[in-house]
Amino acid sequence: MMEFFNAMSMTDIIIVLIALVTGFYMAWTIGANDVANSMGTSVGSGALTLKKAVIVAGIFEFSGAILVGSHVSSTIKSGIIQPEYLQTPEIYALAMLSCLLAAAIWVFVATYFSLPISTTHAIVGAVIGIGLLLSPSLVNFGIVKNIALSWIFSPLLGGLISFLFFKAITRLIFAKHDSIESLRKIGPYLVFLNLAIISLSIFYKGLAKLGLSYTAMQSLEISLLIALAGAFASVYILNTIIVRKPKTDEEKYNQIERVFGYLQVMTACSVAFAHGANDVANAIGPLAAVVNTLRSGVIDPTSSMPIYILAIGGIGIVVGISTWGYRVIDTVGKKITEITPSRGFCAEIGTTITVLFCSKLGLPISTTQVLIGAVMGVGFARGIAAIDFSIIRRIIVSWLMTLPIAAISSILIYLSLKSLLL
Amino acid sequence: MSKRFRDRIRVPILGTLSADPLEKLIKHAKMVKKCTESMQIAVEAYFDGDFDKFENYRQKVIEEEEKADRIKRSIRNHLPSRIHMSVDKSNYLLLVTQQDKILDYEEDVVQWLSMRNVEYSDEIVELFKALTKKSIETINYFEKAVFNLPEVLASSFSDEERNETKIYIKKVSKSEYESDLMEHEVSKKLFNIGDGITSYDFYHLMRLVQLLGEISNHAENASDRVRTLLAR
Numbered sequence: 001m002m003e004f005f006n007a008m009s010m011t012d013i014i015i016v017l018i019a020l021v022t023g024f025y026m027a028w029t030i031g032a033n034d035v036a037n038s039m040g041t042s043v044g045s046g047a048l049t050l051k052k053a054v055i056v057a058g059i060f061e062f063s064g065a066i067l068v069g070s071h072v073s074s075t076i077k078s079g080i081i082q083p084e085y086l087q088t089p090e091i092y093a094l095a096m097l098s099c100l101l102a103a104a105i106w107v108f109v110a111t112y113f114s115l116p117i118s119t120t121h122a123i124v125g126a127v128i129g130i131g132l133l134l135s136p137s138l139v140n141f142g143i144v145k146n147i148a149l150s151w152i153f154s155p156l157l158g159g160l161i162s163f164l165f166f167k168a169i170t171r172l173i174f175a176k177h178d179s180i181e182s183l184r185k186i187g188p189y190l191v192f193l194n195l196a197i198i199s200l201s202i203f204y205k206g207l208a209k210l211g212l213s214y215t216a217m218q219s220l221e222i223s224l225l226i227a228l229a230g231a232f233a234s235v236y237i238l239n240t241i242i243v244r245k246p247k248t249d250e251e252k253y254n255q256i257e258r259v260f261g262y263l264q265v266m267t268a269c270s271v272a273f274a275h276g277a278n279d280v281a282n283a284i285g286p287l288a289a290v291v292n293t294l295r296s297g298v299i300d301p302t303s304s305m306p307i308y309i310l311a312i313g314g315i316g317i318v319v320g321i322s323t324w325g326y327r328v329i330d331t332v333g334k335k336i337t338e339i340t341p342s343r344g345f346c347a348e349i350g351t352t353i354t355v356l357f358c359s360k361l362g363l364p365i366s367t368t369q370v371l372i373g374a375v376m377g378v379g380f381a382r383g384i385a386a387i388d389f390s391i392i393r394r395i396i397v398s399w400l401m402t403l404p405i406a407a408i409s410s411i412l413i414y415l416s417l418k419s420l421l422l
Numbered sequence: 423m424s425k426r427f428r429d430r431i432r433v434p435i436l437g438t439l440s441a442d443p444l445e446k447l448i449k450h451a452k453m454v455k456k457c458t459e460s461m462q463i464a465v466e467a468y469f470d471g472d473f474d475k476f477e478n479y480r481q482k483v484i485e486e487e488e489k490a491d492r493i494k495r496s497i498r499n500h501l502p503s504r505i506h507m508s509v510d511k512s513n514y515l516l517l518v519t520q521q522d523k524i525l526d527y528e529e530d531v532v533q534w535l536s537m538r539n540v541e542y543s544d545e546i547v548e549l550f551k552a553l554t555k556k557s558i559e560t561i562n563y564f565e566k567a568v569f570n571l572p573e574v575l576a577s578s579f580s581d582e583e584r585n586e587t588k589i590y591i592k593k594v595s596k597s598e599y600e601s602d603l604m605e606h607e608v609s610k611k612l613f614n615i616g617d618g619i620t621s622y623d624f625y626h627l628m629r630l631v632q633l634l635g636e637i638s639n640h641a642e643n644a645s646d647r648v649r650t651l652l653a654r
Contacts, residue, residue, distance in 0.1 A: 036433050116434030170578040177582060249583070253576040328433060338439045340576070368434055375438050382508040383578055385442035390504040391434060 004295075011421050012090075012294045015097055022100045023287030023309075024316045029107050030119055030279050031320020033328060035061065037371050038271035040332030041344035047261030048268070050333075054326045060269045061321070062314035064276025065284075067206040068359055069313065070305040072278050075362040076123060076285030078301030080147070081131035081138045089293045094417055095134065096286040096293075099126035102410035103282065106402065116394055118366035121151075121402040123282040129407025130414055150363040151399070154354050155373025162350030163377035169342060170381070179252060180245075183259055184238050190263060191234040194349060196227035198270050201277070201356045237262070260341035267348035274355035275367045276317060282364065284313035339375065343383045347374040369395060440505050444571060446497045447518060451568040453490035454521050457483055458561050461528045465535065465554045469547040473539045480532040487529045494522050508575060509651045517568075517651065520644035524561065527636045534629060543618065546627065549608050553634055556604050560597040560638035564645045566590040574652060584652045591645045598642040605635045 005013050039053040048056070077083075083092045103122035110117040124147060131139040169186075176182040203219035214222065241259055246252040288309045293299055321329075339347070351371045358365045372391060379387035464479035497518050501507075507514060542550075567590035570583065577583040608631050612624060619627070 033432055037435050040433070040435070111432055114432050116432050116437065166578070170580070174577045175580045175582075179577075179580075249573050249586075253573065257576075332433055332436060335436055336439065338442055371435055372438050375435065379438075379506060379508070381578075382575075384439070385444050385508050385575060386440040387438060387506045388440040388504060389506055391437040394437065395434065 008294060012093075015093055015421065016291055016294055019093075019097045019100060019287050019290040020312070022097070022104050023283045024312060025104050026100065026107070026119065026123075026283035027280060027313045027316020028320040028323070029104075029111065030283060031061065031317035032324035033111065033320075034119075034275060034279060034368055035272065035317070035321045035325045036328040036332040037368055038268045038275060038348070039329045040336050041339050041341070041348075042261070042265055042268040043329055043333035044336045044339070045257070045261045045264065045341045045344065047265050047341060050326060050330055053268075053329055054321055056265075056269055057272045057325070057329075058318040058321050060272035061276035061280075061317045063202075064273035064278075065280035065314040065317060066276075066307070066310045067202050068273075068277035068356070069280045069284065069310055071362040072281035072359055072364050073285035073288060073305055074301075075143065075147075076127060076281050076364055077289035079143050079362060080124065080127045080140060081134075082140055083138075083289070083299045083301055085138055086134065086299060089297055089299050090422060091134070091418075092299050093290045093293045094422065095130045095414055096127075096289040098410045098414035098417060099123060099130055100283075100286040100290075101413050102126040102129075102406050105409060106406050110402075115398060115401075116368075116391075117398045117402050118368060119282045120279065120364045120366045121399060122406045123286065124364055125403035125406030126410035127286075128403075129410045132407070133411045133414065147363060150358055150361075150365050151369070154358055154363075154365040154370045155376075157357075157373075158347075158350045158354040158370040159373035159377030159380070160350075161353055161377070162346045162374035163381045165346040165349055166343065166378045166381040166383045169346060170383075173256070173342075179256055180242055180259075183256055184242055187238045187259065187263060188231040188234045190345075190349075191266065192227045192231035194227075194266055194270055194352070195230040196223050197353055197356065198273060199223035199226045201274075201360065205360075257341045260345050264341045264345045264348065267345050267352060270352040271348045271355075271367070271371070274352045274359065276314065277359040278355050278365060279367055280310070280313040280317060283316060284309050287312065338384060338386075339378075343375075343378045346383070347371060347378050350374040350377060441500070443497065443501060443505075443507060443514065444509075444575060446493060446500075447514065447521075448569065448572065450490055450493045450497065450518060450521055451565060453486060453493060454524055454561070455565050457486040457490065457525055457528050458558055460486060461532055462554065462558050464532045466551065468535050468539075469542065469550055471541045476532075476535070476539075480536055483529055483532045487525045490522070490525050494518055510653075513647055513650045517644055517647035520640050520647055521568075523640040524637055524644065527633055527640060531630065531633045531637070534626075534633060538622070538626060540623060540626070542623070542627075546615075546619075549611060550627070550630065553601070553604050553608055553631065556597065556601040557634045557638045557641075560594055560601055560641040563590050563593040563597055564641040564648075567594065567645050567648045571648070571651070579652070579654055584654075587648065587652055591649050594642055594645040598638045601635065601638040605631050 035057050039057045042048040043050055043053045086092045103126045106122045107119055128139060128144060172186050173179050173182045200219060200223040203214050203222050204216060241262060246255050288305050291309060292303045351374045354370045355367050376387055378384055460479050460482040464476050464483060467475035467479060567587050570587045574583040574587060612627055
C-alpha cells in the first residue's frame with residue numbers, strides 16, 4: 001500500500017484519496033440507479049429472479065467495464081480537453097478531481113430530487129467547464145461537437161434498430177400461423193446475432209488488458225465461431241422450452257413470450273455489458289487521470305488505463321447493484337409489465353448495438369437514453385400499448401440543466417480546492 | 423442512508439411507459455357485459471310478472487351503469503396528448519363513447535319499463551322476449567370482438583387475430599340487421615293488435631321497441647369502431 005503512494009507529497013496523497021472515494025461513489029451510483037434499466041424487464045417478466053438478476057448484472061457490468069471500458073474513459077480524461085498543454089501535473093489532477101466531485105454532487109442532488117439526469121452528461125459538462133476555465137483553447141471542440149451529436153444520434157439509432165427488429169419479429173414470428181414453430185426456427189438466428197455482436201466487441205481490441213490482441217479478421221472469426229456455438233446450443237434449449245402445442249390463442253402468446261423471456265435474459269446481459277463498457281468511464285476516466293498523473297508526475301494523455309482502476313469502477317458498480325440496485329430492479333420490474341419479453345428483447349438488442357458502437361468510438365453516451373429511444377422505437381412499431389412522450393421533454397430539460405450546473409460547480413470546486421491545496 | 427432517500431430512484435425508463443389504455447377499455451366492456459346480463463334478467467322478470475325480481479335487477483343495472491361511467495371518466499381523464507397509443511386514439515375514445523351509449527340505453531330500458539307494472543298477454547310477452555334476446559345477441563358478438571383486442575395487440579396486429587375479430591364484427595352486423603327486421607315486425611303487430619291493448623300499453627311497448635333497437639344500433643356502431651382500430 002505504501003508503495004502505491006511512493007514519492008507523492010502529502011497534498012498529492014490527499015487528492016488521490018479523495019479521487020478514489022469519489023470515483024467509487026460515482027461507480028456505486030451508476031450501479032445503484034442504472035442497472036435496473038437492463039435487468040428490470042427480465043425480472044418483471046419472471047424470466048430471472050431478483051437474486052439471479054443481481055448476480056448476472058454484476059458479472060456483465062464488471063466484464064463490460066474491464067474489457068471495453070477504456071475507450072470511453074480516455075475520451076473523458078484526455079479527449080475533451082488537451083491536458084498536454086497544461087503547465088503542471090497538479091493542475092490537471094486537481095481539475096479532474098473537481099470534475100469527479102462536481103458530477104458526484106450533482107448526481108447525489110438529482111437522486112434526492114428524483115431527477116432523470118445522466119451521469120454521462122454530468123461528467124462531460126464538468127470536464128468542459130474546467131476546460132473553459134483553464135483556457136478555452138484547451139477544449140477540443142471537434143470532439144465536444146461529436147459527443148453532443150452522439151447524444152441526439154444515439155437514442156435515434158437505438159430507436160431505429162429496435163423498430164426494425166420488432167417489425168421483423170412481427171413479420172417472421174407473430175404474423176405466421178404457427179408462430180411458435182417460427183420462433184423455434186428464428187430464435188437461433190437471433191441468438192447468433194446477439195452473441196456475434198457481443199463477442200466482436202470483446203475480442204476486437206477488448207482483451208488488450210489481458211495481454212491478448214487479435215486482428216479484425218481474427219476477432220471476426222472467433223466471434224462467429226462463438227455465435228455459431230451459441231446458436232446451436234439455443235436450438236437444443238429452445239426445443240426443451242417449447243414443449244407442447246398451445247390450445248388457445250392466449251396460451252400461444254403466453255408461450256411465445258415465455259420463450260422470449262429466455263432470449264431476453266441474453267439481451268439483458270448484453271445491455272449490462274454495454275452499460276458497463278460505456279458508463280463506467282464516467283467514474284474511472286477522471287479517476288485514472290488523477291492517479292496516473294500524480295503517481296508518474298507527468299501528464300501523459302496516452303497513458304493506458306491501469307486494470308486496478310477499471311476494477312475499482314467494476315467493483316463500485318457491483319457494490320451499487322447489491323446495496324441499492326436490487327431494490328430499483330425490483331421496483332422497475334413491478335412497474336414495467338407493459339413491456340413484454342418480445343418487446344423488451346427488441347429494445348435491448350437495439351440498445352446493445354448502439355451503445356457498443358458508441359463505446360468503440362469512444363463516445364460517452366447515456367445508456368438510459370438509448371434504451372428510452374429503443375422503447376419508443378418498439379412503441380412506434382405498435383408493440384407497446386401506450387407511450388408517454390413527455391419523457392422527451394424531461395430529458396431535454398435534464399440536459400439543459402445538467403451541463404451548465406456540472407460545468408459551473410466543477411469550476412467552483414476547482415477554484416476552492418486550488419486555494420486550499422496548492 | 424435514510425429509507426426515504428433510498429426510495430428516490432431516478433430511472434427515467436419508467437417515464438416512457440403509460441398504463442395500458444386497452445386494459446381500461448376491456449374493464450369498461452366487462453361492465454357492459456355485466457350490465458347487459460342484469461338487464462336481460464330484469465326484462466325477463468318483468469314480462470314474467472315477477473316485479474320484485476325486476477325491481478332488484480333494475481337497481482343492479484343502475485349501479486352497474488354508474489360504475490361503468492366512473493371507468494369511462496377515468497379513461498377520458500388519463501389520455502393527454504403526450505400519450506402515443508398503438509391504436510388510433512380518437513377511434514379508441516369513440517369506441518368508449520359507443521360502449522357508454524349501450525349502457526345508457528340499457529338503463530333507459532329498465533327505467534322505462536318501471537314506469538308502470540303491467541302483466542301483458544302471452545303473445546306480447548313472447549314477442550318482447552325474442553326481441554330482447556336479439557338485442558343481447560348483438561351485444562354478445564360485439565363483446566367477443568372487443569375481448570379479442572388484447573390478443574390483436576399481443577400478436578402485433580397479425581392477420582390471424584385481426585380476421586378472428588372481424589368475424590365477430592360481421593356477426594354483429596348480421597345480428598343488428600335481424601334485430602331491425604324484428605323491430606319492424608313487432609311494431610307492426612302492436613299497431614294491428616287492435617283493442618287488445620290500451621293506448622297506455624301501446625306507448626309503453628312502442629317506446630320499449632325503440633329503446634331495445636337503440637341498444638343493438640350502438641353495439642353495431644361500437645363494433646365499427648373496433649374495426650377501425652384494427653386497421654394497420
